[in-house]
Amino acid sequence: MNTAAVKQSGLRSLRLGVAILFHPVDAFEELQKKKHLMSAVVLILLTLCVRIVTIYMTSFHITSLQPEYADLNLEIIRFVVPLISGVIACYLITAIMDGEAYFSQILTAMSYALIPYIVFAIPLAAISLVLSRGELGLYNSINLIIWLWVALLIFIQLKVLNDYSFKKSVGVLLLSIFAFITFWGTVGLVFSLTNHVLQFVREVSIEIRYLWEN
Known part of the structure; x- marks a missing residue:
């Protein structure tokens, strides 16, 4: 790919990123x-x-x-693990629910949905330097607005990429969230049970060794 093509691709991506903020439906x-x-x-x-800087x-x-x-x-x-697992959950649910989006499209759309955070997180961190502890509520409110914006973009991309109705988009989003929570709940449960089993085996081995030596 030559320099002109790279530049053109970069400008296209930048233009698309700006459009995500103001015209998300057209952008997606x-x-x-x-x-x-x-x-x-x-x-x-x-x-x-941005996360590291903030x-x-x-x-x-x-x-x-x-x-x-x-x-x-x-x-x-x-950040990375929830993002990838969220994309997987969304892709699996949309595949079941007659979705049209590919995995790569969902991953890309999810990444673009993070643009409000990319754009506004550092300015918000800079503003925090002149805020007092008593103005924590203001900081939290702005931070909440940023993440609600991200959530709205995730919903819009789900609707647009899969050509869903509003009602179906809500249902698929809720199912995706449920699948995400279920997956990590299962992982947490397996980890906890495994930890308990290993602890039990360790204690039994110590007890056996003690009895053997005495």
Whole structure:
């Protein structure tokens, strides 16, 4: 791919990103027509970078996560794993419910849905530097609006990419959330049970060794 093509692709992705904020339906329809996997990767990396920057920038009066206690690897896992599992859950449910979107399209659309966070999280972190502890409610309200915007975009992409009605989109979204929660609930249960079994085996082995030695 030559430089001109790369530049054109970058401008197209940038234009699409702006459209996501102001004309999401048209933007997701455009997203459905062409592959934008590279853009998805870039957006995911940008989101991770924004998260790391906000950890270190947000005022200590406001944030509950102090930079010195932050585990960046854990923060990356906490973002990437839910994103991928959410995309998988959404894809599986839409496949069952006569959806039209491919896995790559859902992944890309989910990545574009994060643009409000990418754009506004750092400015919000900067604003937190001039806020007092008493203005925590204002900070939390703005942060909530950003994530509600992201959630709305996720709903819109689900509706547009699969050509669902509003009612069906709500149902599929709820089923996707249920599948997501069920999956991680099962993982948590298996992990807990495995941990208990290992603990039991460890205690039994210690007891047997004690009896053998005495």
